[in-house]
Amino acid sequence: MKKLSKLSLIVTGVLITSLVTVSSVWAYNALRKVDATANDNIKIYYDGQLKSFTEEDGSKISPVIINGRTYLPLRAIADLVGIGIEWDGATQTINLSSNKQSNNTPVPTSAPKSTSAPVSSKSKGTLQDPVKLGEAYSWSAKEEYLDTIASADYTFVVKKVEPITVEQIAALGFKTDADDYKFDYVMVTCETSVSNAKIESGTYYLGLPFYRDVWGSKTPSGHSIIGGTDYGFEGSMNDMLDEATKDSEGYLKKINAGEVHNFKYEGKVILPITKGQENYLVIVKDESLDYSDKFIYFALK
Structure with missing residues (x-):
């Protein structure tokens, strides 16, 4: 199967409608309603490991289907693949960076990731390849x-x-x-x-x-x-x-x-x-x- 680059994976995962807020006239004109369906049965694997995206309260972030395409919050995908992300509310702009540099302004697509949150393990969790402490x-x-x-x-x-x-x-x-x-x-x-x-x-x-x-x-x-x-x-x-x-x-x-x-x-x-x-x-x-x-x-x- 052809592998997506990190950037193309990010772009595929953007749920644009959840990123736009009504803060100016031109932003309001850009809004449009869509029919979306959350699907809890979709599983997401990255490098062979099953990934689970959750809010701070533990509730699951489920993929959303719009017109036959599957979307996830941009913040969740960016954190997964190591892309830096920042949100400029004044200009309604999302900035992505390959070196994961970002400012302190949150992107309103999901709960911000805590700096103390555990990283996802790439181990197999076996006796020969155990999950590392803190992962x-x-x-x-x-x-x-x-x-x-x-x-x-x-x-x-x-x-x-x-x-x-x-x-x-x-x-x-x-x-x-x-x-x-x-x-x-x-x-x-x-x-x-x-x-x-x-x-x-x-x-x-x-x-x-x-x-x-x-x-x-x-x-x-x-x-x-x-x-x-x-x-x-x-x-x-x-x-x-x-x-x-x-x-x-x-x-x-x-x-x-x-x-x-x-x-x-x-x-x-x-x-x-x-x-x-x-x-x-x-x-x-x-x-x-x-x-x-x-x-x-x-x-x-």
Whole structure:
């Protein structure tokens, strides 16, 4: 397939109608209405990696179809391919630059990207090629959950890794074992974005079909420790999932067949690791895959 240059990819992705605001007479005359359809099922790959575009609140930015052509916000595409972008509201001008220089004026096509936002990983997320610390990994999964099929697009990033002692773990209310001296422990802070989440039948609590389980830790040589504590303490990943999927009255939301939901949460995991070796956090990627393919590996340093 012929590859587009960065600039042609940018131009293809411009949604012009979302860039124009009514700030002068000539701008008003340039406005025109179009019929557009957002399509949540379209998947976007860049260099073989599935990409997910989200607003700051975790909601998915979906491709929009106008007259048979597919559009994405210019800011999302520019950030993806490394093109500098700036918006001049006075002259209604978009300036693109190959060296990614830009001023502080936002382009009103999507939420501005934070300078601390994780970059997308180009790794395969395997034991031989783990996702780097601080980099985001995106994928899609369609798997069986109880009596239904759940599907969603996911983005997961390990944001912080801190050592934690057995005494600190006990202070959180967890009983420690006599064998704890054989392991080290770390507190891992992770962020998960879930978009286009839906089920094929029934009604379930929103978070449960889409929660990514912590399998444990593994070294590059294959030494494994199964398990990790992601619940039962303040800020735990499981508890933060519950917070992210509550309604305005504080009750856990439910998802019904045919509905589409998006949510995002950040939480912590107490992870046992092998002493004196490099370790990876292991997350269940997709239960429907073969055992050798169902996990994602995230570097912890």
